Amino acid sequence: MPLASAPSDLPDLETTLSMSGLAFMQAIKTGNLPEPAMWGTAQCHLHSVASGEVVIRATPQFQHTNPAGAVHGGWYGTLLDTCMSCAVMTVTPKGSVYTTLEYKVNLVFAIPVGTTILATGTIAHSGRSTGVALGEIRDAESGKLYATGSATCLIMKHR
Known part of the structure; x- marks a missing residue:
């Protein structure tokens, strides 16, 4: 089966490289980039973005559950990878991109379907070639901790 092509409104590499990572993430937040x-x-x-921190807001639905009816661990992983790697993106300089090298997820409690959460990624280290971020998934209202994570990203300078 052939891969679907990307929609034409997605930024190309030139657009990405023309901005700092923080400016890129802010452009997503404002809707200037998809x-x-x-x-x-x-x-x-994207709930909020600042240098070294990204917060993602989400509410798991039935389609995010596993066969037992609980929110799938892959959904936790997706949200943590997203907030942590995007936190690394906020500290990449103009002309650079990142990719996740590895991430770890620790599930603490099951998220009930329909519960709005905030997944927060925060920079722990940013260097020339790697960035390390920590993440948490918490209930948006009560602050209850549902999961934690850590990620290492490769920062690649193209220019």
């Missing part, structure tokens, strides 16, 4: 397609699948949105 949210990544995967965010539609996970039904998450």
Whole structure:
């Protein structure tokens, strides 16, 4: 089966490289650049962005559950990878991009379907070639901790 082509409104590499990572993430927040397609699948949105921190807001639905009816661990992983790697993106200089090298997820409690959460990624280290971020998923109202994570990203300078 052939891969689907990307919609024409997605930024190309030249657009990405012309901005700092923080400016790129802010452009997504303001709607000047589209949210990544995967965010539609996970039904998450950029809640806030600052240098070294990204917060994603989401509410798991039935389609995010496993065969037992609980929110799938992959959904937790997707949200944590997103907030942590995007936090790394906020500290990448103009002309650079990142990719996740590895991430770890620790599930603490089950998220009830329909519960709005905030997934927060925060920079722990940013260097020339790597960035490390920590993440948490918490209930948006009560602050209850549902999961934690850590990620290492490769920062690649193209220019």
